Amino acid sequence: MDIFVQILLNSLETGGIYALAALGIILIFRTSVTTNFAQGSISMFSAFLATIVLIRTGISPILAALVGMVFALVLGVLVDFFVISRAQKVNPVSKQIITLGLIMIFLGLAPMLFGTDPLQFPRFVYGSYSFFGATISYNAIFNIVVGLVLMGILFFALQKTKWGLSVRATASNDIVARMMGIPTASVTRASWAIAAALGTLSALMLAPTNSVNLSMMDTVQVTALLACILGGFTSFYGAVIAAYLIGFASNLISFYVSSIWSDSILYLLILITILFKPTGLFGKKVIKKV
Amino acid sequence: MDNMTNKLLKVENLSIAFGGLKAVDNLSFDINDGEIFGLIGPNGAGKTTVFNCITQFYKPDEGNIFFKTNTGEVENLVGKKTHELIGKGLVRTFQNIELIRELTVVENVMVGAHIEFKASLFNQFFRLKKTREEENRIRKRAEEILDHFGLSSIKDMLVAGQPYGVLKKIELARALMLDPKLIILDEPAAGLNDSETMSLVNIIKEIKNERNCSILLIEHDMKFVNGLCDRICAINFGKLLAIGTPKEIQENEQVQIAYLGKEDD
Amino acid sequence: MNNKLTDLYKTHKPYSQYALFGIILSLLPLLVSLGLVKYSLLTTVASILIYSIVALGLNLLLGYSGLISLGTAGFMGMGTYLTAFITADLGLPFELALIISVAVPMLIGVLTGLVSLRIEGYYLAIATLAISEILRKVFVEFDFVTNGFSGKQAQYPKLLGFLQLDRNGTYILIVFFLVLVMVMMHNLVNSHTGRALSTMRGSEAAASAMGINIYRHRLLSFAIAVAFSALGGVLYMHFVKYTYPNAWILMLSLNILAVIVIGGVRSISGTILGAFIVFGVPDLILKRLPIIGSIDGAAYIFNGLLIILVILFYPNGLINMRYDIQRNFNKQFKRGENING
Incomplete structure (x- = not known):
């Protein structure tokens, strides 16, 4: 029982990290029709910046995270302004390759600007709390709550605000949306900015346990993409629920089977799942027009 | 039934x-x-x-x-x-x-007989006898149909850039291959x-x-x-x-x- | 001539050009032994040629099926470990190692494809990304075969059980395989499978109406791409004689994609040009420049920027420059003629 509670608590934290990253990928997929492979690299890059700022100025980790997220917002806007917005007529495959090119640029720039050594980013809050024989750090609680609140705000915004309506309209048909007077270009730009900020937050939540390094987001990136597949690229909620499910499964496998192979086993399980459920757990089948 | x-x-x-x-x-x-x-x-x-x-x-x-x-x-x-x-x-x-823009007219028509090709991948990689024999036989048939439609003069040109009426005929020719x-x-x-x-x-x-x-x-x-x-x-x-x-x-x-x-x- | 004829579609057979290319490349060891070029250049060129083989396979997948694989490095790495294990640990012949080391990755590739190719094209990229992460884990953790992070060694190949190659001989073997792969790709693209792939790319509706099984052809092109990746891995292992897990990271897969995009999608000579740019320029030029040369990551930035610039402004790849230059030249020439006349 106590072990199970512990696993559940851990899963809420890891699931939240995956969910933030996955949400960013879906947001971009729905507005730019591309799977953004560079989500993790942009997040890693911004996390490095936040850490450098923290080290140089000695501000609190929370403030540093905010600086990192604001930087990520700007970075997202720049990426869209200089690259993505100019690639509207490019076919979807080449667009994917563009995001792969972005990985190369950020992975090349990072060691140039921030050095090659891994950096330490502290926890947001210290201390821990025990109940039912399980222990949870205040930092984990902070991460879980911040993650949930942010996602709650985002879902509320998607459903209830004019911006959300514009995103959903752009997602369902950008040409019609443009004809209806929706500024699809700025909707897309905002999506890139928000996605980058969400990813950066997930990177900084991960940082205390993994250190800030060039490959820190590799696993998160793969897992978030798989969460999108598992949840179905057609649904915002699907990816988030899938991310939490994956977080849970990952902790279960690490504890009961093997911690070394947990990611590999998980990836295989997800691939096998889509063999039987090709549109994902929550995806809808789309009929293509001939 | x-x-x-x-x-x-x-x-x-x-x-x-x-x-x-x-x-x-x-x-x-x-x-x-x-x-x-x-x-x-x-x-x-x-x-x-x-x-x-x-x-x-x-x-x-x-x-x-x-x-x-x-x-x-x-x-x-x-x-x-x-x-x-x-x-x-x-x-x-x-x-x-x-039609496929990057293929020539006759190649487009040959696609209509795709299922008739039996040469293995290996055979195609090295363009062995069976591949050559099939290619020649089916190319000849495609050329005959094109000839029938009065299109033999453009058979080796790319499809891209041909007039609309001609494209319709090429598509019809492709449909007749089998x-x-x-x-x-x-x-x-x-x-x-x-x-x-x-x-x-x-x-x-x-x-x-x-x-x-x-x-x-x-x-x-x-x-x-x-x-x-x-x-x-x-x-x-x-x-x-x-x-x-x-x-x-x-x-x-x-x-x-x-x-x-x-x-x- | 408005029609851009990529060189895969020339009606005449370019075999003699390929052979000539091979012969010119084979002269390099001679130049090295005459002291005209540096010893290290042979290594650089050999690796460019190996990556060309890998990229030619991937070009079929990307160019004709419109699919991206991010598992290239993983499958290449698998080829290196398998052939090292079979020749060095088991002491079996090079030829057998070559066959097994290509077949096993291909099988894994087909399984990956079976799962991911049924739905949307972009699923393959994600699935192969996951598979290559798993493979890297295997390279590290199966240390009783792979030696973990310390890496694994193998020797120059011994052909037919008695012909022991040296460094130059292995280089010639690589050239031979490259020319062979170029010929094979040219033949395939100009046979019914190639036309089927082109049709699929141009119009999936027309392809299925003409009896082309899209799923099977996607799988086929992916299997070929994986096979050539593994072949590249085998050749790499027996030339470099050393493999380790961090050689087979995502960055290499991205570089191979860069080769195709920068050089020219669906073009054999474009792929070779791309390989020289992506793997040659950083090694031969960037590293020699003052300041930039000493910076880590300059090559990544160079290739990443080039990918984006080419896609945005020159989508057919740099190989098409020769047509554009030719056209401009002709224009200039004709204008000159007119003035004279």
Whole structure:
């Protein structure tokens, strides 16, 4: 029982990290029709910046995270302004390759600007709390709550605000949306900015346990993409629920089977799942027009 | 399954809905051997949807599509894979010409005989005897068809940049490569001028007579259909209005209403 | 001539050009032994040629099926470990190792493809990304075969059981395989499978109406891409004689994609040009420049920027420059003629 509670608590934290990253990928997929492979690299890059700022100025980790997220917002806007917005007529495959090119640029720039050594980013809050024989750090609680609140705000915004309506309209048909007077270009730009900020937050939540390094987001990136597949690229909620499910499964496998192979086993399980459920757990089948 | 002597295709109670909207509603008709059959209806009547159901691009919700295949057996096409149909003797063309720009004219036509190629991957990698023999045989057949259409002078040119009327002919040539029993033409006259349309009518008649096959075509140009088809099926809102000879259809009141609207409106 | 004829579609057979290319490349060891070029250049060129082989396979996948694989490095790495294990640990012949080391990755590739190719094209990229992460884990953790992070060694190949190659001999073997792969790709693209792939790319609707099984052809092109990746891995292992897990990271897969995009999608000579740019320029030029040369990551930035610039402004790849230059030259020439006349 106590072990199970512990696993559940851990899963809420890891699931939240995956969910933030996955949400960013879906947001971009729905507005730019591309799977953004560079989500993790942009997040890693911004996390490095936040850490450098923290080290140089000695501000609190929370403030540093905010600086990192604001930087990520700007970075997202720049990426869209200089690259993505100019690639509207490019076919979807080449667009994917563009995001792969972005990985190369950020992975090349990072060691140039921030050095090659891994950096330490502290926890947001210290201390821990025990109940039912399980222990949870205040930092984990902070991460879980911040993650949930942010996602709650985002879902509320998607459903209830004019911006959300514009995103959903752009997602369902950008040409019609443009004809209806929706500024699809700025909707897309905002999506890139928000996605980058969400990813950066997930990177900084991960940082205390993994250190800030060039490959820190590799696993998160793969897992978030798989969460999108598992949840179905057609649904915002699907990816988030899938991310939490994956977080849970990952902790279960690490504890009961093997911690070394947990990611590999998980990836295989997800691939096998889509063999039987090709549109994902929550995806809808789309009929293509001939 | 009922009697299919003299019949090539039998569409039975076909229905398909997209999100609650019935695009085709309980439609039945059949096509005889060696017949040119027209499917007409105003825009949005569901003609192309019927085509896509027959060719299994869409999976119908209800109904059967019986087809007498190359081997003379009658099969229900519903549930078959799209790419299996050409081997049974059913081939189609497209409303917005679907040719490959980067391939030459003759290569595009050769694609029509794709399923006849049997050379293995290894054989193709090293261009061994079987590959060369197949390539030559099928290229020759493609050239003959192109010659028949008066296109031999452009056979080695790329498809990109050819005029529209020529593209229509190339697509038709591609459809003929395997001697199909049924050719389905999706708006063959769309975008053609009068003289091109006339030449197309002749070609279609010639194909039917020389190749002993049936032709199913969609069109909303009534003049074109009347001059060409043996029988016509008129539909509107996915439902059958009437089946009959061109004359019968022209005189049918419901068809007139669907096309022209009610007079007392 | 408005039609851009990529060189895969030339009606005449370019075998003699390929052979000539091979012969010129084979002269390099001679130049090295004459002291005309540096010893290290042979290594650089050999690796460029190996990556060309890998990229040619991937070009079929990307160019004709419109699919991206991010598992290239993983499958290449698998080829290196398998051949090292079979020749060095088991002491079996090079030829057998070559066959097994290509077949096993291909099988894994086909399984990956079976799962991911049924739905949307972009699923393959994600699935192969996951598979390559798993493979890297295997390279590290199966240390009883792979030696973990310390890496694994193998020797120059011994052909037919008695012909022991040296460094130059192995280089010639690589050239031979490259020319062979170029010929094979040219033949395939100009046979019915190639036309089927082109048709699929141009119009999936037309392809299925003409009896082309899209799923099977996607799988086929992916299997070929994986096989050539593994072949590249085998050749790499027996030339470099050393493999370790961090050689087979995502960055290499991205570089191979860069080769195709920068050089020219669906072009054999474009792929070779791309390989020289992506793997040659950083090694031969960037590293020698003052300041930039000493910076880590300059090559990544160079290739990443080039990918984006080419896609945005020169989507047919740099190989098409020769047509554009030719056209401009002709224009200039004709204008000159007119003035004179």
